[in-house]
Amino acid sequence: MTDIQLRRAIQYVAIANLAYFGVEFAVAVVIDSVSLFADSVDFLEDASVNLLILLALGWSLKARAKVGMFLASLLLIPGIATVWMAWTKYHSLTPPEPFALSIAGLGALVVNVTCAFMLQRFRHHKGSLTKAAFLSARNDAFANIAIIGAGFTTAAIHSAWPDLIVGIAIALMNAGAAFEVWEAARDEHLEAHS
Numbered sequence: 001m002t003d004i005q006l007r008r009a010i011q012y013v014a015i016a017n018l019a020y021f022g023v024e025f026a027v028a029v030v031i032d033s034v035s036l037f038a039d040s041v042d043f044l045e046d047a048s049v050n051l052l053i054l055l056a057l058g059w060s061l062k063a064r065a066k067v068g069m070f071l072a073s074l075l076l077i078p079g080i081a082t083v084w085m086a087w088t089k090y091h092s093l094t095p096p097e098p099f100a101l102s103i104a105g106l107g108a109l110v111v112n113v114t115c116a117f118m119l120q121r122f123r124h125h126k127g128s129l130t131k132a133a134f135l136s137a138r139n140d141a142f143a144n145i146a147i148i149g150a151g152f153t154t155a156a157i158h159s160a161w162p163d164l165i166v167g168i169a170i171a172l173m174n175a176g177a178a179f180e181v182w183e184a185a186r187d188e189h190l191e192a193h194s
Contacts, residue, residue, distance in 0.1 A: 003057060006122050006130065010057075013115045013133060014050035017043045020111045027104040033096035034089045034167030035147045036104055038082035039140065042174065043108070045078050046115075046136050053133055062192035068185025071132045075178035079171035086167050093160040101163065102151030109144035112137050132181045139177050143170045 021043035028036035049071050056067040116137035123134035146169060150162035 007054060007057065009118045009122060010050050010054050010130075010133060013118060013137065014047050014054070016111050016115055017047035017050065020108060021047060024104055024108055027100055031096040031100045032089070032092075032094060033101055033104075033163050034082065034085050035143075035150055035163045035170060036096070036101060037085045038078055038167045038170040039105075039108055039143055039147060041081045042078040042136075042140060042143070042170065043111075045074055046133075046140070049074060049136060050133055053130065060192070061188055065185050065188035065192055068132065068181060068188060072178045072182035072185060075132070075136070075174050075181060079174045082167050082171040086164055086171075089160060089164055089167075093164075095154050095158055095160040096151075096163050098151045098155035100151075101154060102148045105144050105147030105151060109141055109148065112141040112144055116141055131184050132177075135177045135180060139173050143173060146170070 021040050024036055024043060025040035027033070028040050052067060052071060052074075056064055059067070116134065119130065119134040119137055122130045124131070143166070146166045150166040153162040154160075
């Protein structure tokens with residue numbers, strides 16, 4: 001396992017995340033979906049995280065720890081955006097189109113599972129940086145399964161609540177990932193100073 005292999009994996013993951021951000025964001029806007037909006041913002045955040053990781057791979061442990069702490073803060077951005085979208089959706093409670101919701105969620109699942117598998121073997125390779133990338137892809141795959149389920153549930157009961165609940169759950173999951181990355185970065189920071 002070399003830094004070159006890690007760089008290639010991170011590059012692929014960054015490109016895949018940026019590309020699917022555009023797809024999912026467009027679908028979210030068209031069908032007015034909180035969960036797809038949250039997930040699309042998360043794709044954009046993942047692309048940014050992976051680009052930052054590429055920049056920081058050759059840095060010292062202390063510098064990587066600082067970037068890790070910054071990345072932990074970035075992981076909170078999709079949650080904040082989701083809370084705002086959920087608040088506006090709560091006032092209208094119109095359900096999104098369920099078929100488009102499920103298909104977009106399935107596409108996101110394929111992207112995230114592929115990225116998680118690519119990053120899985122590197123998750124302990126550069127501390128908090130690669131851990132952030134792996135956790136992000138892994139958590140997003142679980143979120144995508146929930147989005148697909150929300151689409152099927154919306155089709156069955158014609159309600160906005162499944163989409164709204166999944167969107168909020170995605171925000172909470174991102175907050176948990178941010179905490180895990182912060183802890184790993186803090187440990188690196190302490191190690192760099194010992």
